[in-house]
Amino acid sequence: MSSLYDVSCFAAGLAGNIFALALFLSPVPTFKRVVKAKSTERFDGLPYLLSLLNCCICLWYGLPWVSDGGRALVATVNGTGALFQLAYISLFVFYADSRRTRLKIVGLLVLEAFVFAVIAHASIAFLDQPARQLFVGIVSMASLISMFASPLAVMGLVIRTECVEFMPFYLSLSTFLMSASFAMYGLLLRDFFIYLPNVIGVILGAMQLVLDAYYSRKWKGGEPSAPLLA
Numbered sequence: 001m002s003s004l005y006d007v008s009c010f011a012a013g014l015a016g017n018i019f020a021l022a023l024f025l026s027p028v029p030t031f032k033r034v035v036k037a038k039s040t041e042r043f044d045g046l047p048y049l050l051s052l053l054n055c056c057i058c059l060w061y062g063l064p065w066v067s068d069g070g071r072a073l074v075a076t077v078n079g080t081g082a083l084f085q086l087a088y089i090s091l092f093v094f095y096a097d098s099r100r101t102r103l104k105i106v107g108l109l110v111l112e113a114f115v116f117a118v119i120a121h122a123s124i125a126f127l128d129q130p131a132r133q134l135f136v137g138i139v140s141m142a143s144l145i146s147m148f149a150s151p152l153a154v155m156g157l158v159i160r161t162e163c164v165e166f167m168p169f170y171l172s173l174s175t176f177l178m179s180a181s182f183a184m185y186g187l188l189l190r191d192f193f194i195y196l197p198n199v200i201g202v203i204l205g206a207m208q209l210v211l212d213a214y215y216s217r218k219w220k221g222g223e224p225s226a227p228l229l230a
Helices: 002-025 028-037 046-062 072-094 099-125 129-149 152-161 169-189 192-220
Strands: none
Touching: 002 072, 002 169, 028 072, 046 072, 046 099, 046 129, 072 099, 072 169, 099 129, 129 192, 152 192, 169 192
């Protein structure tokens, strides 16, 4: 029974890692355009900075000196995600259109590193293991929920324009499948800080898929009701 439990935990976490990879790769077309144009144009670097901070906090939570026994598959997915975000931020800084934009992104990156260092140091220096897991778990859960909630504005845009061009189907599907996998992983581990934000991610991912199914049929039936974003 213990062996089946271990296999189930590993399978759920591994599936979450695989589906998360699709999310991490989603900005690749954007940065192909940036490299080709040698300009960041009107793209915003802030989402990649926020994603990097989220990955670092969740990576910290997955390490064995924070979580009791460690959460290896949480650490691997967020370590991978952090590397992707660093690569995207590096390209953004390199191809930034102005020195001011470049300095702004670098400054925010330094601030982000400082915030993470404070969280990591405080959790190690001032808290014992149970309190450390509780503190970092709360911070990581809040960070994850904010990341999952970020598509709400896009969902509102889809409803207003009745156009699904703003919400790529494969991103919605990847979010749903990744969240479902990690929700199961968290439930099997009885880890509230993993399963709660991912249950919210499942709900929001399902809402995106429902909107896609409804408005894609409506959109295909006629012309888009609003011009596409440039």
